[in-house]
Amino acid sequence: xxxxxxxxxxxxxxxxxxxxxxxxxxxxxxxxxxxxxxxxxxxxxxxxxxxxxxxxxxxxxxxxxxxxxxxxxxxxxxxxxxxxxxx
Amino acid sequence: xxxxxxxxxxxxxxxxxxxxxxxxxxxxxxxxxxxxxxxxxxxxxxxxxxxxxxxxxxxxxxxxxxxxxxxxxxxxxxxxxxxxxxxxxxxxxxxxxxxxxxxxxxxxxxxxxxxxxxxxxxxxxxxxxxxxxxxxxxxxxxxxxxxxxxxxxxxxxxxxxxxxxxxxxxxxxxxxxxxxxxxxxxxxxxxxxxxxxxxxxxxxxxxxxxxxxxxxxxxxxxxxxxxxxxxxxxxx
Numbered sequence: 001x002x003x004x005x006x007x008x009x010x011x012x013x014x015x016x017x018x019x020x021x022x023x024x025x026x027x028x029x030x031x032x033x034x035x036x037x038x039x040x041x042x043x044x045x046x047x048x049x050x051x052x053x054x055x056x057x058x059x060x061x062x063x064x065x066x067x068x069x070x071x072x073x074x075x076x077x078x079x080x081x082x083x084x085x086x087x
Numbered sequence: 088x089x090x091x092x093x094x095x096x097x098x099x100x101x102x103x104x105x106x107x108x109x110x111x112x113x114x115x116x117x118x119x120x121x122x123x124x125x126x127x128x129x130x131x132x133x134x135x136x137x138x139x140x141x142x143x144x145x146x147x148x149x150x151x152x153x154x155x156x157x158x159x160x161x162x163x164x165x166x167x168x169x170x171x172x173x174x175x176x177x178x179x180x181x182x183x184x185x186x187x188x189x190x191x192x193x194x195x196x197x198x199x200x201x202x203x204x205x206x207x208x209x210x211x212x213x214x215x216x217x218x219x220x221x222x223x224x225x226x227x228x229x230x231x232x233x234x235x236x237x238x239x240x241x242x243x244x245x246x247x248x249x250x251x252x253x254x255x256x257x258x259x260x261x262x263x264x265x266x267x268x269x270x271x272x273x274x275x276x277x278x279x280x281x282x283x284x285x286x287x288x289x290x291x292x293x294x295x296x297x298x299x300x301x302x303x304x305x306x307x308x309x310x311x312x313x314x315x316x317x318x319x320x321x322x323x
Binding site for chain 1: 090098204208211214222242259
């Protein structure tokens with residue numbers, strides 16, 4: 001599976017790593033919905049760390065991603081904006 | 088569906104919208120390539136604008152820094168002339184602008200980081216567009232193969248993602264640059280008019296009052312310091 005971290009790069013993840021990312025994906029939404037900035041930052045940080053365990057794809061690769069993460073330093077408010085939940 | 092999946096869907100739909108499809112896949116290839124070259128040029132222009140704006144903000148910051156030094160000198164001159172009242176005014180202006188400047192400096196640092204990353208992304212994108220050009224010719228040569236269509240889709244979408252990524256990074260840097268410009272201009276206005284009432288408050292009356300008290304205290308402290316440095320202080 002290919003995962004992109006915006007403003008960074010694409011990474012090829014093992015199925016196992018991708019599954020772990022899926023779990024965090026739901027937790028992340030829960031943190032967002034309960035407006036828990038601390039939890040959001042922690043889980044998002046973990047998600048980025050999992051993606052970075054994958055093989056970084058070079059500039060020679062032109063493949064679409066299976067999952068896209070917003071930039072590493074994204075905060076809860078920005079995430080809401082990116083999802084179109086706020087202006 | 089989790090947060091990242093939702094975000095991916097939104098992001099990909101942006102990419103899809105950008106990749107207006109032509110009927111013949113081979114046309115899609117040429118069309119995308121032309122579009123990529125155009126976008127690359129737009130991005131280059133955008134990045135250059137961010138760089139120029141940042142330089143302007145830095146110049147403005149330097150100018151304010153000089154004014155802070157000037158007020159410090161003015162305060163010292165006033166103390167020498169025995170005009171503590173003037174010195175107090177000069178020092179409170181100095182501190183007001185100084186505290187604004189500290190915030191500005193931190194934001195400029197943030198912007199510098201974004202700018203560095205943007206330049207890096209732009210470089211990578213250039214390489215990728217070049218890769219696309221090469222792959223495009225290969226794909227066209229083997230167009231009869233059933234796989235060609237799939238590969239066209241992959242290559243255009245892969246690069247489309249990169250385009251959208253750099254584009255969003257550019258927007259982010261542009262937003263920050265604009266906010267900084269506005270802030271620097273506001274500080275400039277305070278510095279020029281010397282009107283401390285222009286100092287943007289926090290919106291919380293009690294907080295503002297406390298801040299003012301702290302500023303007054305530190306102005307007094309600084310005044311005492313200057314006086315003792317200049318041998319004008321009350322005998323210890």
